[in-house]
Amino acid sequence: MLSAVANPTPRFSPQDRVAVLLPLPLAGAYDYRVGERPLAVGDFVTVPLGKRELVGVVWGEGRGDVDAGRLRVVGERLDCPPLPEVTRKFVDWVAAYTLAAPGAVLKMAMSVPDALVPPKPLHGVRLAPTMPDLKMTAARRRVLDLAAQLPPLPGADLAREAGVGPAVVKGLVEAGGLEMVEIARPPFFHAPDLGRPAPILSDGQRVAADALVAALDSGFSVQVIDGVTGSGKTEVYFEAVAAALAKGRQVLVLLPEIALSAQWLKRFSARFGVAPAEWHSELSDARRRETWRAVASGEARVVVGARSALFLPYRTLGLVVVDEEHDGAFKQEDGVSYHARDMAVVRARLGGVPVVLASATPSLETLANIQAGRYVRLHLPDRHAGAALPEISAVDLRRFPPPRGMWLSPVLVQAIEETLAAGEQAMLFLNRRGYAPLTLCRACGHRLQCPHCTAWLVEHRLAGRLVCHHCGHAVRPPEKCPQCEAEDSFVACGPGVERIAEEAAHRFPGARVALMASDTVTGPHAAAEFVRQVADHEIDLLIGTQIVAKGYHFPMLTLVGVVDSDLGLEGGDLRAAERTHQLLSQVAGRAGRAERPGRVLLQTYQPDHPVMRALIDGDRDGFIASEAEFRREAGMPPYGRLAALVVSGPDTNALDDFCRRLARAAPHDPALQVLGPAPAPLALLRGRHRRRFLVKAARSANLHAALRQWLSQVPPTGGIRVQVDVDPYSFF
Numbered sequence: 001m002l003s004a005v006a007n008p009t010p011r012f013s014p015q016d017r018v019a020v021l022l023p024l025p026l027a028g029a030y031d032y033r034v035g036e037r038p039l040a041v042g043d044f045v046t047v048p049l050g051k052r053e054l055v056g057v058v059w060g061e062g063r064g065d066v067d068a069g070r071l072r073v074v075g076e077r078l079d080c081p082p083l084p085e086v087t088r089k090f091v092d093w094v095a096a097y098t099l100a101a102p103g104a105v106l107k108m109a110m111s112v113p114d115a116l117v118p119p120k121p122l123h124g125v126r127l128a129p130t131m132p133d134l135k136m137t138a139a140r141r142r143v144l145d146l147a148a149q150l151p152p153l154p155g156a157d158l159a160r161e162a163g164v165g166p167a168v169v170k171g172l173v174e175a176g177g178l179e180m181v182e183i184a185r186p187p188f189f190h191a192p193d194l195g196r197p198a199p200i201l202s203d204g205q206r207v208a209a210d211a212l213v214a215a216l217d218s219g220f221s222v223q224v225i226d227g228v229t230g231s232g233k234t235e236v237y238f239e240a241v242a243a244a245l246a247k248g249r250q251v252l253v254l255l256p257e258i259a260l261s262a263q264w265l266k267r268f269s270a271r272f273g274v275a276p277a278e279w280h281s282e283l284s285d286a287r288r289r290e291t292w293r294a295v296a297s298g299e300a301r302v303v304v305g306a307r308s309a310l311f312l313p314y315r316t317l318g319l320v321v322v323d324e325e326h327d328g329a330f331k332q333e334d335g336v337s338y339h340a341r342d343m344a345v346v347r348a349r350l351g352g353v354p355v356v357l358a359s360a361t362p363s364l365e366t367l368a369n370i371q372a373g374r375y376v377r378l379h380l381p382d383r384h385a386g387a388a389l390p391e392i393s394a395v396d397l398r399r400f401p402p403p404r405g406m407w408l409s410p411v412l413v414q415a416i417e418e419t420l421a422a423g424e425q426a427m428l429f430l431n432r433r434g435y436a437p438l439t440l441c442r443a444c445g446h447r448l449q450c451p452h453c454t455a456w457l458v459e460h461r462l463a464g465r466l467v468c469h470h471c472g473h474a475v476r477p478p479e480k481c482p483q484c485e486a487e488d489s490f491v492a493c494g495p496g497v498e499r500i501a502e503e504a505a506h507r508f509p510g511a512r513v514a515l516m517a518s519d520t521v522t523g524p525h526a527a528a529e530f531v532r533q534v535a536d537h538e539i540d541l542l543i544g545t546q547i548v549a550k551g552y553h554f555p556m557l558t559l560v561g562v563v564d565s566d567l568g569l570e571g572g573d574l575r576a577a578e579r580t581h582q583l584l585s586q587v588a589g590r591a592g593r594a595e596r597p598g599r600v601l602l603q604t605y606q607p608d609h610p611v612m613r614a615l616i617d618g619d620r621d622g623f624i625a626s627e628a629e630f631r632r633e634a635g636m637p638p639y640g641r642l643a644a645l646v647v648s649g650p651d652t653n654a655l656d657d658f659c660r661r662l663a664r665a666a667p668h669d670p671a672l673q674v675l676g677p678a679p680a681p682l683a684l685l686r687g688r689h690r691r692r693f694l695v696k697a698a699r700s701a702n703l704h705a706a707l708r709q710w711l712s713q714v715p716p717t718g719g720i721r722v723q724v725d726v727d728p729y730s731f732f
């Protein structure tokens with residue numbers, strides 16, 4: 001079943017016409033003529049384009065839309081494995097679904113151009129077969145004795161082993177006592193050790209793990225591990241990973257924020273004796289190159305990565321896992337906009353292999369697929385080892401307000417004091433980076449705004465900057481109000497995590513307080529060190545944004561306080577309630593994961609909001625049912641479909657004019673409803689003005705055909721850009 005190629009790969013002879021796809025944002029495949037050497041589909045080749053020479057992939061037979069006389073000739077074929085058939089089909093599928101150009105999607109699959117060039121051969125030295133007359137020294141003798149015992153190895157390594165300088169080895173090569181030979185490069189990734197002891201699974205975990213393992217030989221399927229926080233979902237899917245590896249297959253695990261997954265990596269290494277191949281934006285160029293090649297050759301057996309890992313050229317992919325499948329970080333918004341969870345399912349289907357989705361709070365999309373019988377649910381209702389789920393309660397801020405200028409209610413403060421006094425750890429969660437989200441002038445009311453975006457500047461006091469969270473624009477706080485020139489007149493409004501950390505340091509002077517946000521703890525190493533400090537109880541009170549909410553297991557953490565539970569409900573897009581419920585469930589799930597029971601306090605002005613009620617009553621299913629009902633009635637996802645068009649341009653008149661033309665050409669189809677154009681909530685972003693259309697469609701409508709037909713009628717001109725977002729998750 002494994003991505004077996006049924007038909008022989010089409011081959012092309014010299015003079016044939018072939019289509020070559022280039023990794024360019026706007027491109028489909030172009031026709032070329034095969035040169036002197038035959039080619040096969042999937043080969044990486046160089047081709048001329050204008051005055052440039054580019055690397056592309058042979059995509060299939062030529063389309064014939066260029067005169068034979070004007071065809072240009074393919075250059076050389078690169079010495080690397082061809083792009084696998086499944087990957088090519090995947091590129092075409094993603095392009096068709098997202099309405100992106102195939103070249104833009106191919107670009108994601110060819111993100112490491114250097115990997116297409118074979119690595120330089122590695123040379124080592126060994127004893128010459130016949131020993132010339134040599135001037136012998138003690139150092140030379142040591143080197144030659146060692147060389148006689150060891151396999152060929154790099155000269156520098158031999159010198160180090162012999163305890164001599166590199167010049168001694170170099171001298172021996174020149175004198176003919178040692179000779180240079182090409183040696184095999186040591187593997188970058190070692191095979192996982194499948195003989196290590198695995199944890200003993202509980203009965204419930206065993207049932208789920210057996211189901212995952214059984215699916216490995218039955219082609220494509222989707223199974224959902226729906227298990228409460230701390231139920232051992234990771235241990236369960238590790239069983240399937242081990243079984244897939246034992247069958248000689250590769251495994252892909254997608255995590256929402258790989259750079260912050262130190263604990264996951266540690267657990268993997270403990271279980272399999274080796275590190276997996278990581279794939280994310282923080283890798284060095286050399287590492288990316290090695291990893292890309294090792295995935296293509298099959299040497300990298302397990303890849304753990306962010307969404308872009310979907311586009312690696314797996315040789316024998318046998319299992320895909322999407323952990324925290326509900327997480328919004330799986331949606332890519334810029335460039336090709338795609339949802340990595342959904343595309344993971346597509347990738348698995350094209351490869352004929354199973355996919356596992358894991359979450360304590362599965363998305364409505366996934367739950368609807370379970371209900372429709374498309375996905376299979378594996379339920380883990382209990383925490384591992386008898387740990388109880390935390391006790392969740394609301395702190396009504398109307399009745400127990402914090403003192404003026406502060407953000408922690410007396411109820412929460414007391415709970416933190418009790419926790420710290422018991423020698424346990426507490427966590428305060430606020431999903432807002434920086435010190436304050438808004439800065440205004442006390443004298444005239446002027447608010448500091450980003451010059452390029454419709455957004456307030458957020459004060460980051462630790463960095464001494466005002467920052468736009470949309471475009472990154474950063475400035476020093478001005479001394480005078482730019483409006484009324486008053487001095488020292490700025491006031492910070494509202495809290496970010498930095499401000500909560502300041503308040504905590506003031507209120508709990510004896511506690512070791514630490515702050516974790518993506519801008520204060522940067523990079524995987526800093527994150528790993530931070531997590532170690534919390535796990536080793538070098539920190540008493542942890543304050544963080546959503547990056548502390550995910551997946552961590554801190555046994556001594558027994559209290560979670562949510563500073564502003566209502567935050568995600570503001571602005572209310574389609575998924576605001578669902579998302580808030582997921583996020584707060586995840587944060588709450590960090591409390592009381594080991595022997596000591598946990599509790600969670602939700603500071604809120606709306607203790608009767610359905611999201612708060614569901615959390616307090618532990619009634620996830622009831623909440624989901626009413627949320628689903630509402631979506632079904634409104635014809636919204638997952639029961640109806642949406643696509644967003646974001647039209648942007650440097651000039652508002654030209655933009656509005658274009659939008660009017662686009663609106664006039666909108667499809668007339670009773671199954672489709674086109675809303676807009678309307679100014680986007682972020683009406684200005686990075687200096688570009690923005691308008692939005694929203695297309696609402698019944699599930700039965702052919703949304704893609706309608707969009708394609710519509711957009712082809714009104715090609716954008718004069719710096720205007722139309723971004724298509726099928727299944728949008730953000731509405732700014």
Ligand SMILES: Nc1ncnc2c1ncn2[C@@H]1O[C@H](COP(=O)(O)OP(=O)(O)OP(=O)(O)O)[C@@H](O)[C@H]1O
Nearest residue numbers: 199200201202229230231232233234235360384551
């Ligand atoms: N069968 C088992 N034997 C030993 N330890 C286990 C077992 N199952 C789970 N654990 C441990 O319990 C803890 C919680 O498990 P895990 O992190 O896999 O849960 P989870 O369901 O992924 O939680 P979350 O959704 O909160 O991320 C981990 O420390 C894990 O090692």
Ligand SMILES: [Zn+2]
Nearest residue numbers: 450453468471
């Ligand atoms: Zn900005």
